[in-house]
Amino acid sequence: MYQVGFDVGGTNLKVGVVHDNLEIVASRNVAFPKGETYEKVAALMAEQVVALAKDMNIPVTDFKSIGIATAGSIDASGSIIIHAHNLGFHDVPMIDEMHKHFPKIPVYLANDADAAALAELHAGAFRGKKTAVLFTLGTGVGGGIILGGKMFKGGMGHGNELGHMIVQHGGPICTCGNRGCIESLCTATWLIQQGRKVIVEYPISMIYEKAEGDMNKVTAKIVIDSAKEGDTIALDIFNTYVDSLSSAITSVVALLDPEVVALGGGVSLAGDFLFAPVREMVKQKSFFKVYHEVVPAQLGNTAGIIGAAMLARNEEGSV
Amino acid sequence: MYQVGFDVGGTNLKVGVVHDNLEIVASRNVAFPKGETYEKVAALMAEQVVALAKDMNIPVTDFKSIGIATAGSIDASGSIIIHAHNLGFHDVPMIDEMHKHFPKIPVYLANDADAAALAELHAGAFRGKKTAVLFTLGTGVGGGIILGGKMFKGGMGHGNELGHMIVQHGGPICTCGNRGCIESLCTATWLIQQGRKVIVEYPISMIYEKAEGDMNKVTAKIVIDSAKEGDTIALDIFNTYVDSLSSAITSVVALLDPEVVALGGGVSLAGDFLFAPVREMVKQKSFFKVYHEVVPAQLGNTAGIIGAAMLARNEEGSV
Structure with a gap:
């Protein structure tokens, strides 16, 4: 199975497709469109997902989840980016916005440092x-x-x-x-x-x-x-x-x-x-x-993508 | 059901019988026998348990567990008091020692501050x-x-x-x-x-x-x-x-x-x-x-006894 993981920072918007064996089998890296509305950012993110599916020659529905690791703070429901100064985001309903593009794929959101720890848990120093x-x-x-x-x-x-x-x-x-x-x-x-x-x-x-x-x-x-x-x-x-x-x-x-x-x-x-x-x-x-x-x-630059992709798995029950 | 909870400090050795409704239905308070060996301390504790059963006119086997909240630090297995300066205890196998007196009753051990938090969870500010x-x-x-x-x-x-x-x-x-x-x-x-x-x-x-x-x-x-x-x-x-x-x-x-x-x-x-x-x-x-x-x-002086008595319940799965 494949999970998509986004690592959204103020400079780059990185995305990868992570296989169950925790390898990144395809990835893209575009400049973060600073100053754009969140709707435009989400549309750009959706484009990357579609492009990745095309690169891999599989339907988008083969992606079992989309995880987003972002700078900034997330609300308690886990669906809104309350504040991400580097991205110019305030109270952005990112999950709802992504669902507009992919209504049938579960979408998860987390702070990038939390996601990095999750990546270390699955594939790095915390195994x-x-x-x-x-x-x-x-x-x-x-x-x-x-x-x-x-x-x-x-x-x-x-x-x-x-x-x-x-x-x-x-x-x-x-x-x-x-x-x-x-x-x-x-x-x-x-x-x-x-x-x-x-x-x-x-x-x-x-x-x-x-x-x-x-x-x-x-x-x-x-x-x-x-x-x-x-x-x-x-x-x-x-x-x-x-x-x-x-x-x-x-x-x-x-x-x-x-x-x-x-x-x-x-x-x-x-x-x-x-x-x-x-x-x-x-x-x-x-x-x-x-x-x-x-x-x-252990994971360096790939921590965000892998952690984001593992968010779905983390939801299977958490502390 | 009744659980026994000990609160062992350098001055007093307090013990109570806690009912499922979290009320202390019987209790005793004796001076901590400073300078005595841990075997003597455990024997004194066992005496209190027997006396409490007698006070309540029930057999000791009606006590479903014995919990001990103690000053000092506990080992990772949860059975040994590594170090409790106030009690003069070092590497004391307290659970084994209590089992000598009550082979059929499960015995649990915890640091007193941890036990106090557990008491607040069941009966106080953390409900x-x-x-x-x-x-x-x-x-x-x-x-x-x-x-x-x-x-x-x-x-x-x-x-x-x-x-x-x-x-x-x-x-x-x-x-x-x-x-x-x-x-x-x-x-x-x-x-x-x-x-x-x-x-x-x-x-x-x-x-x-x-x-x-x-x-x-x-x-x-x-x-x-x-x-x-x-x-x-x-x-x-x-x-x-x-x-x-x-x-x-x-x-x-x-x-x-x-x-x-x-x-x-x-x-x-x-x-x-x-x-x-x-x-x-x-x-x-x-x-x-x-x-x-x-x-x-909220629990003040009874926190140790109640927390100790709740240790068995806490064992039903912990983080």
């Missing part, structure tokens, strides 16, 4: 696990939770806002207006900000060199690479990042005692340079005497 | 809820979690350590050695410490007066009562407490999106003076647009 947490460390911090072997949709259906757990009460201001959220401390954005400060304050640092003295050229990778190469200032920044991140992970571990925590997103590409000290600090900070595994997420 | 979190604000901070309508035992079976979630990364040192745990900021102990500082620093404050200038007479109640009566210094302390506690609650809400959060333990007796500002701040700090209820726990 065979019942309780697991995914942190996606990118521009923001997303979180996906597996409980009882299912994607956790939040107790009231609002999903989770792991990035807005408070890990440093009274700490730096977050984009949400609150202080000390995980998202104010553990993002690529934070690394970039610190790197930019270095450009201003320490023109002899490696970060300055790699970014050619241009604040706009500072990336999280430049900061991490400079730290890897032993630059003292970059190492200070990186160690502070690891310290914050390990506190965030420790908090989640204290509450859920998960079998495994996975880190995904751009920052996680730092590899063992990140994972080794994070594991060490989580071990130190955790109240539990046992160690809770911290591993890389 | 009819699927997702709920209990904070017990006492000498330490305990946490009990309901997920999928069942007591959550932790993803790996280690329970939760809500009190050791980090809410102020880099903050004050906790009893666990880590910094900025909920337990380092949101306990009665914290209020007492602050009150004691006042005795040293501000001998004209209301706290000084109420405690008769004696550090050892400072209680959380004195600090809270002084704040209630408008004492500026006490109000400062209390407001700081509310701020920390609301950050802790916000963190848990961000992760679990619970239908309700309940506060129990000594500090919660401050009533609306505590709940009104906590609700307001959680609302302000929460990323969710919806408000998550914060209510008083």
